[in-house]
Amino acid sequence: MSDTHAAFNDTTNPELEAEINAIIEELSLEEKVWMMNGHGFFEVFFGEDQKQFGRRAYEAGSGCERLGIPPLYFTDGPRGVRHSEAATSFPVSMARGATWDPDLERRIGEVIGTEARAIGATLSGAVCVNLLRHPAWGRAQETYGEDPYLLGELGAALSEGIQRHNVIATVKHFALNSVENSRFEVNVRVSERAMREVYLPHFKRIIESGCASVMSAYNKVNGDYCGHNTHLLREILKDEWGFNGFVHSDWVKGAYGPDAAQAGLDIENPDVIFFGDHLIKAVEKGEVTQEAVDDAIRRILRTQFTFARASDPRDYAKADVACTAHTDLAREVAEKSFVLLKNDGLLPLNKSEVKTIACFGKLMDLQNLGDRGSSCNTPPYAVTLKQGLEAYVGTDVKLEFFDGDDLEAARKLAASADACLIAAGYTWENEGEYIPGNEAMEGLDSKEKMESRGGDRADLRLLPSDEALISAVCEENSKTLVSIMAGSAVIMEDWKAKPEAIMMIWYPGMEGGHAFARAVFGDVNPGGKLPFGIPKRAEDLPFFDAFALEIDYDLYHGYSHLAKVNAEPAFPFGFGLSYTRFSYANARKVTSDEQIAFEIDVTNIGDRTGDEIVQGYVGFENTQIDRPAFLLKRFERVTLAPGETATIRFELTANDLAYYDETAGRWAVEDIEYSMRIGSDSVTAQDHILPFRLEEIGN
Structure with missing residues (x-):
């Protein structure tokens, strides 16, 4: 990922902001509202014999012909670029979650970014990180698993890979989208604490990595549709997290009125339904402020110009799509x-x-x-x-x-x-x-x-x-x-x-x-x-x-729920065998610069080279509040030859220990004894427990 993209949500470019402000002054309200919609989707869709989504890159916001500003062109994912032309088809995201390999996922992102550019797309919907709350969820295959930390690390890697090729990555579906059949209607009731600790951390990690756009979810959260949810879109995403990119709706049923623009939805996709003339009239009546519209245009243009003007790492051609290097990957x-x-x-x-x-x-x-x-x-x-x-x-x-x-x-x-x-x-x-x-x-x-x-x-x-x-x-x-x-x-x-x-x-x-x-x-x-x-x-x-x-x-699902109800899993979170065997020994705390790190020696004791995924969990066994017994906080995939030993080192920060204090409205850390648990899965990690306190790991 380029430095420009890495800093996207940390700073703004004063010269670019001045340029965008000048454009906003020149645009009419009608032109602004046009840029806040996708266009032509229905015409193209119903004109195709097969009537299938994603047969080409669709106009998905922006665009002003008078000023020479092109629209954004969207392609979906996450198995690969979605298009009528043949493209590389990767294993589903859940399979990639099972690799526990962010570097591999970043390489997948680079392929998706490369192939998107080759077919003319500038916006990719490939980063799907909704948390697997229950295995019956129909779209489980599109995400990486049940743990927020794992989701965040892999989603950030995919986003970085895509954006390296100056394709804007979209992380979706924001947020709490974990039921499929009733996704257009279901209202998810959730406490602020559960939302912040379980269902939002991975989105925040991906936004902090530089991901430049967000797709809102279909469902409601605490009574408001996600595309109309001011708390999610403005108060948390844009104001608290400092997100500088734009938010667009999910397709067709992602918005239900022009008031979504006031709540923080910047683009209605894939075509004009509730924005368009309805939004123009809402602005004229004062129901939606001109400031909300201008903020949407500023975010769209800031993102589009940043990516369109960045240097490409290579050239792009149709020959790149499903080439041998990509299919080998x-x-x-x-x-x-x-x-x-x-x-x-x-x-x-x-x-x-x-x-x-x-x-x-x-x-x-x-x-x-x-x-x-x-x-x-x-x-x-x-x-x-x-x-x-x-x-x-x-x-x-x-x-x-x-x-x-x-x-x-x-x-x-x-x-x-x-x-x-x-x-x-x-x-x-x-x-x-x-x-x-x-x-x-x-x-x-x-x-x-x-x-x-x-x-x-x-x-x-x-x-x-x-x-x-x-x-x-x-x-x-x-x-x-x-x-x-x-x-x-x-x-x-x-x-x-x-x-x-x-x-x-x-x-x-x-x-x-x-x-x-x-x-x-x-x-x-x-x-x-x-x-x-x-x-x-x-x-x-x-x-x-x-x-x-x-x-x-609530706070519990997956391995945290099984631990809470004392139900032994058939196969625990993080479990997987190999054709070789690995031993874990000499778990220890190591002090450097007055802070500690956690180390363990992992040895391949079999007769075949193999990969092991070493997992580190923080235990909260001494907590004075209601919280999971332990949570994944670190992992590393390592390849070892027979007889080879690797020393795996994990470092923590205070953020890894924090919980959301609803009364104070902020994150807090208990002053208790914690433990670092290291092993080959969530159960065997309990065989290697290292107690520590907050002051040992610093800030």
């Missing part, structure tokens, strides 16, 4: 995202020992890239699991595939194989952005009934047909790997003891099949870790109703 991301949950010696398979492999499940030969909502993009090809396996083994291993429903035939095939591979899980029809049938724009002029698709999951278990297949195959051959394609947690208690291996492979992107084969046969050592915890029972999770019109959010 898609494969690397998939390889680093796989999470090995169980392995009783089955993996990796050895081609010299395993001569017949039986492969089961319809997902084996399906291009299963994720949902088909706004995050969907079009790769030039996509390698299925079946294709990846066939390409990898060639004639060395006999592969047999069965995707039918005849369980007796499945049993017979399993019994004859040296090993079995099952692909189980979901598709875009089971989870994803909720597309409500004929109510969706794609069906407004359809005479035939269109079924709703995607949305929140009704059940956290696999489909009954998948569970029946797993049981049938494993009864005949326990040497079975169950590979799960899903966007969040799957409850496995009814069958997890049956196969010898289980691996989360997510929706693995265009190169997923190749990556899968390399992981199964050991060319790749799985190093991903769960970006959420998997419960044993749905009853152990917070309340969730996909069609709720009112819902309360």
